[in-house]
Amino acid sequence: MENNLKINIIGGGVIGCIQAIELNKLGHHVTIYEKDTIGSGSSIYGAGILFPLLPNNYSSEVFDLIDKSKTYYLELSEILNSQFGIDIEYIRSGMTVILDDLQDIELWLKKNKLSFSLEKFRSFNAITIDDVYQINPKKLILGLQKYLDYLDIEIYENNLVSNDLHNEFIDSNGKKIIGDRFILASGAWTQDLDHSMHKKIYPVRGQLIEYKNSNNIKLEHILFKDGFYLLQRKNGSLIAGSTLENVGFDDNLTNQDLEQLKNNAEKIIPELRELDIINHWCGFRPGSKDNIPIIVQDKKIKEKFYNVGHYRYGISMAPASVNKLISLF
Ligand SMILES: Cc1cc2nc3c(=O)[nH]c(=O)nc-3n(C[C@H](O)[C@H](O)[C@H](O)COP(=O)(O)OP(=O)(O)OC[C@H]3O[C@@H](n4cnc5c(N)ncnc54)[C@H](O)[C@@H]3O)c2cc1C
Structure with a gap:
């Protein structure tokens, strides 16, 4: 290469x-253009x-990318901690899936040689997958920003890139962006x-809420039930979500949305009713068919x-x- x-x-x-970061390590000169701010x-x-919430619901391509990414986060968390003092809260939390019929997931876990235990969660039928990790995305972004700065990677924030009629990329100052890739x-x-990505990639809104854990509830594992999950941050707060909504880029959140999220969470752990909600937010996932990312070289424009x-x-x-894309260069 x-x-x-x-x-x-x-x-x-x-x-x-x-x-x-990975392209910089290979000796390339990298610039990031971001229309708002990093992350x-x-x-x-x-x-x-x-980890996939119900791993047996996805193709092997999805799990393969997730599985191959696991060790990277361990190493990254050590680098960000030792070099910049940022703890991304990389925790082996395990995940308990609550489901009436556990047969498919059990078969999948056996096939993929992943360790698990069949134990009830309260009165629910459940299976706990041991090798499931979590991080705190806000801390991750903070850490990545420090790392990018440290590597002297050029970043232009608040810079919306557009594509002109000649298929050239133009920055928000109207300047043509020059480069090899x-x-x-x-x-x-x-x-x-x-x-060309119209309908292939589309926004899927997801909402989450955060409970202030004033009663010191301790989640032993991430919990997943009926498409809904609960997890705990290192400071004890509890995160519950999420929704899957096709509403374009609408970021208006209502009290009704909040109640719905609370109801779902409190069906899993009724004691949450005692706690205050300290945050309610949404983000726009890059939706794709079967959750399979598009990691390709453009057919006509070889630099793209x-x-x-x-x-x-x-x-x-x-x-x-990221590694898959680098292998296409
Ligand atoms: C509620 C919720 C919960 C989630 N939970 C998890 C989870 O537990 N585990 C997990 O793995 N994933 C989770 N995800 C999904 C995950 O957040 C996304 O898949 C991931 O962030 C996508 O990363 P990205 O870099 O492709 O996209 P983004 O983070 O959206 O980054 C794309 C960036 O491109 C910028 N941009 C777009 N167009 C232009 C332009 N023309 N010029 C300049 N800049 C531009 C945008 O401003 C944006 O910052 C969750 C998402 C949501 C919303």
């Missing part, structure tokens, strides 16, 4: 940031579970930049690459997706 290339990445989410697309709003890591907004459409698992899949 050539080195010392000038590479422009459009989008500063988890994919764009990790892509920039402010979907990445900062995630829950941070590094262009990587679209533009998440749910990709279709605005590239019409896509690393988009990571849907529900972009944090989990980022490191392996």
Whole structure:
């Protein structure tokens, strides 16, 4: 592979940031263009579970990318901690899936040689998958920003890139962006930049709430039931979510939405009713068919690459997706 290339990445989410770091390590000159601020697309709003919620519901491609990304986060958490004092809260939390019929998931776990135990959660039928990790996405983005600065990677924030009639990329000052490679890591907004992605990548809103844990409730594992999960941050607060909504980029959140989220969470742990909600937010996932990201070189413009459409698992899949894209150079 050539080195010392000038590479422009459009989008500063988890994919764009990790892509920039890994390309920099290979000796390339990397620039990130971000229309808002680093992480402010979907990445900062995630829950941070590094595992598919119901793994048997996805193709092996999805699990493969997640599985291959696992060790990266362990190493990254050590680097961010030792070099910049940022704890991304990389925790082996395990995940308890509550389900009436556990047969399919059990078979899947056996096939993939993952350790688990069949134990009831309260009165519910449940299975606990041991090797499930989580991180705190806000801390991850903070850490990645420090790392990018440390590596002297050029970042232009508040810089909306557009594509002109000649298929050239133009920055928000109207200047043509020059480079050897262009990587679209533009998440749910990709279709605005590239019409060929229309309907292939689309926003899927997800809402989460955070409970202040004044009663010291301790979650032993991430809990998942009826499409809804609960997890605990290192400071004890409890995160519950999430929704899957096709509402475009509408970020208006209502009290009704909040009540719905509370009801779902409190069906799993009724004691949550005693706690105050301290946050309610949403983000726009880059939706894609079957949750399979598009990691390809453009068929016509050889300098152009896509690393988009990571849907529900972009944090989990980022490191392996980045490596997959690099292998296409
Ligand atoms: C509620 C919720 C919970 C989630 N939970 C998890 C989880 O537990 N585990 C997990 O793995 N994933 C989770 N996700 C999904 C995960 O957040 C996404 O898959 C991931 O963040 C996608 O990363 P990205 O870098 O592709 O996109 P983004 O983070 O959206 O980054 C794309 C960036 O590109 C910028 N951009 C777009 N167009 C342009 C342009 N023309 N010019 C310049 N900049 C541009 C945007 O501003 C944005 O910052 C969750 C998401 C949500 C919303």
